[in-house]
Amino acid sequence: MNFEEVLKTRKSIRKYKKKAVSKATIGRLVNAARLAPSSHNVQPWHFIVVSGKSKEKVVKVLEKASLNKKEMLFIRMILKPAIEIIRKAPLVILIFSKDHLKEKLSKFTKYFGKNSGEWKKVVEDASDWTTQSTSCAIQNMLLEAHSMGLGGVWLGITLSQKATLQKIFKTKNNFQGIVTVGYPDERPKKTKRYSISEVLSYYD
Numbered sequence: 001m002n003f004e005e006v007l008k009t010r011k012s013i014r015k016y017k018k019k020a021v022s023k024a025t026i027g028r029l030v031n032a033a034r035l036a037p038s039s040h041n042v043q044p045w046h047f048i049v050v051s052g053k054s055k056e057k058v059v060k061v062l063e064k065a066s067l068n069k070k071e072m073l074f075i076r077m078i079l080k081p082a083i084e085i086i087r088k089a090p091l092v093i094l095i096f097s098k099d100h101l102k103e104k105l106s107k108f109t110k111y112f113g114k115n116s117g118e119w120k121k122v123v124e125d126a127s128d129w130t131t132q133s134t135s136c137a138i139q140n141m142l143l144e145a146h147s148m149g150l151g152g153v154w155l156g157i158t159l160s161q162k163a164t165l166q167k168i169f170k171t172k173n174n175f176q177g178i179v180t181v182g183y184p185d186e187r188p189k190k191t192k193r194y195s196i197s198e199v200l201s202y203y204d
Contacts, residue, residue, distance in 0.1 A: 013184045015185040018090070019090060028144060028148065029093075029144055029145055030047055030141070033144075036133070037136055038137075039129040042133070044098045045097055046095075046096040046173055047095060048096065049093050051092070057168055058178075059083060062083045062161060066083060075157065079160070082178075085180055089182050090181070091182055093178065093181070095134060095137075095138060096173035096176060097131065097133070097134040098173050099127065142179070149183070151181070152179055152181040153180055158175075158177055159177055
C-alpha cells in the first residue's frame with residue numbers, strides 16, 4: 001500500500017478481532033510516532049501500553065465517570081461506547097506529553113526585562129505547541145497501523161478524566177488521550193470529505 005492509499009483508505013476502527021498485537025508490531029507503531037515532527041524538536045511524547053490490571057484501572061476510572069451525575073451528560077454518553085472499545089481492544093495505548101518545551105523556554109525569561117510578561121505568555125502557549133506535536137505523533141501511529149493491516153482510533157473523550165489518569169500512573173506528564181489498536185472486525189462506510197475548494201483559500 002503506497003502512502004496515498006494509506007491516507008485515502010484509513011478509517012477509525014472501533015471493533016477488533018480477538019487477535020493479540022505483538023510487541024514487535026507495537027514497536028513499529030511507536031517508532032512511527034516518534035518520527036513525527038515536533039516544535040523545536042523537543043519530542044515531548046511518552047506512550048504507556050496497558051493490559052491486565054492496569055487496563056482494568058483505566059476502565060474503572062472511565063466507568064466511574066460515566067455514572068457520575070456531576071459529569072456533563074454529553075461526556076457520560078460518549079464515555080460509555082469508549083469504555084467498550086477499550087475493554088475489547090487487544091492493544092490500548094495511553095498518550096502523554098512532557099512539558100520539555102515549556103521548561104526550555106522558561107529559562108530565557110530573565111533576559112527579557114520589562115518584556116518578561118510577554119515572554120511568560122509565550123512560555124504558557126508552549127503547552128499548546130506540545131499538544132500539536134503529540135497530535136502529529138498520534139496521526140503517524142494511526143497511519144502506520146493502517147499500513148500494516150491494523151486499525152485504530154483516538155479516543156479524545158478520555159481527556160475528560162485527565163487528572164485522575166495522571167494520578168493513577170503517578171506522572172506529571174500531560175495526558176493526551178487513548179489510542180486503541182487491533183485487527184479490524186468491521187468495515188466502516190466511506191465518509192464524505194470536504195472538497196479542496198471548500199477547505200482552501202488564497203490571499204494576495
